[in-house]
Amino acid sequence: QKEVEQNSGPLSVPEGAIASLNCTYSDRGSQSFFWYRQYSGKSPELIMSIYSNGDKEDGRFTAQLNKASQYVSLLIRDSQPSDSATYLCAPIGGDYKLSFGAGTTVTVRA
Amino acid sequence: KAGVTQTPRYLIKTRGQQVTLSCSPISGHRSVSWYQQTPGQGLQFLFEYFSETQRNKGNFPGRFSGRQFSNSRSEMNVSTLELGDSALYLCASSLTGGGTEAFFGQGTRLTVV
Numbered sequence: 239q240k241e242v243e244q245n246s247g248p249l250s251v252p253e254g255a256i257a258s259l260n261c262t263y264s265d266r267g268s269q270s271f272f273w274y275r276q277y278s279g280k281s282p283e284l285i286m287s288i289y290s291n292g293d294k295e296d297g298r299f300t301a302q303l304n305k306a307s308q309y310v311s312l313l314i315r316d317s318q319p320s321d322s323a324t325y326l327c328a329p330i331g332g333d334y335k336l337s338f339g340a341g342t343t344v345t346v347r348a
Numbered sequence: 349k350a351g352v353t354q355t356p357r358y359l360i361k362t363r364g365q366q367v368t369l370s371c372s373p374i375s376g377h378r379s380v381s382w383y384q385q386t387p388g389q390g391l392q393f394l395f396e397y398f399s400e401t402q403r404n405k406g407n408f409p410g411r412f413s414g415r416q417f418s419n420s421r422s423e424m425n426v427s428t429l430e431l432g433d434s435a436l437y438l439c440a441s442s443l444t445g446g447g448t449e450a451f452f453g454q455g456t457r458l459t460v461v
Contacts, residue, residue, distance in 0.1 A: 270447035281438055281452040282391070291445070326391065334446045335404050336381065338391040 241265060244339035257314040259325050259342050264308065267332020271303055271310045274326040276341065276342050282326055286312060317346045320336050350356035350375065352441045360459045366427040369456045373420050373441030379403075380422040381450065382414060385436040397422050398445050426458075434460045 245260045259273075270289050274282035288294045288301040288310065300313040310329070314321055324341040331337055353372040361367050373380050379406075382394040393406040397416035416422045420441075426433055436457050440450040 268430045272449065274452075279423075281455045284449055284451060287449050330447050333404065335393055335396070335406075336440070336450055337382075337393065 240326055241331070241337050242339035244325075244342045246342070247324075248343040248345055250345045250347060251317050253317060253319060255317050257317050257344050257346070258322065259312040259314075259327070259344070261310045261312075261327030261329075261339055262308055263310070263327075263329045263331075263337075265329065265331035265333075265337075266305075266308065268305075268308075268329040269332075270330040272299060272328040272330075272336070273299075273301060273312045274328060274338075275325060276324045278323075297325070309327075314344070319346050319348055322346050352439060352451055354453035354456050357454065358459075359378070360461060362427050363429055363431060363460055365429050366425060367429060367458060369424045369426075369437055369439075369458075371422045371424070371439035371441070371453055373439075374421070374451060377441040377443055377451075378420050379442045379445030379450075380416060380420065381395045381440045381442075381445070382422070382424050382460075383438045384408075385438060385446065385455075386434075391438070394424065396445055403445065420454055422424060429460045431460050434458060 251295045273286040276282045286301045298315045326341045327339040379398045381396040395403040414424045436455045438455045442448040442450040
C-alpha cells in the first residue's frame with residue numbers, strides 16, 4: 239500500500255466549476271498536511287497547509303482534513319484555466335519526512 | 349525576501365561521472381530537504397539536513413550523499429552516475445523541518461547520457 243494515495247486523474251472540469259481532489263495517507267502519526275501545485279516543467283508551489291481537523295479556506299481553495307479517516311482533500315472553487323496543473327498531496331509523517339502522492343492532474347476547460 | 353536558489357539549473361553528464369548540486373535556502377531557514385522527481389516515480393525523498401546534520405534519509409543508494417554548511421546552504425553529490433539518475437532534483441527549505449512549511453527551489457534538471 240502506498241503511503242499517500244491521490245485520486246487518479248486526469249481530472250477535467252469546466253471553467254467556473256468546482257474541482258475536488260482527494261488524498262488518503264497511511265501514517266497515523268501525520269500531523270501536518272500540505273497541498274502543492276506544480277505546473278508542467280516547474281517546481282512544486284505550496285498553496286495550502288492544514289494542521290487541524292475541519293476546513294480551511296484560502297481564496298478559492300478549501301482544504302479539508304479528517305485525521306480519524308486519514309483523509310485530506312482540496313476543493314478549487316470557480317476553477318480557472320490557470321488552475322490547470324498537477325496537485326500534490328504531502329503529509330508529514332511521524333518520522334518528520336514530507337511524503338508526496340503521485341499527484342492529480344487537473345485540466346480546466348474554457 | 350529571496351526564495352530557494354538551486355544551481356545549476358541544467359546539467360548533462362556522462363555515465364560514471366559524479367555531480368554536485370547546490371541549494372541556498374530562504375534566509376533564516378535551517379532545514380534543507382532534497383527530492384528526486386521522475387515521471388515514473390514521482391517525488392521521492394532523498395535526505396534532510398538540519399543544522400549541518402543529516403536528520404532523515406530516504407531509500408537511495410550510497411552514491412547519493414549530501415552535506416549542509418554552517419550558513420544552511422546544502423550540496424548534494426551523486427557519484428558514479430547511471431542513466432536512471434536522470435531526473436529533476438529539487439531542494440526544499442523550511443524553518444525547522446518537521447511540520448513547518450517547505451518551499452521548493454526551481455530544481456536542477458540532470459541528464460545522464
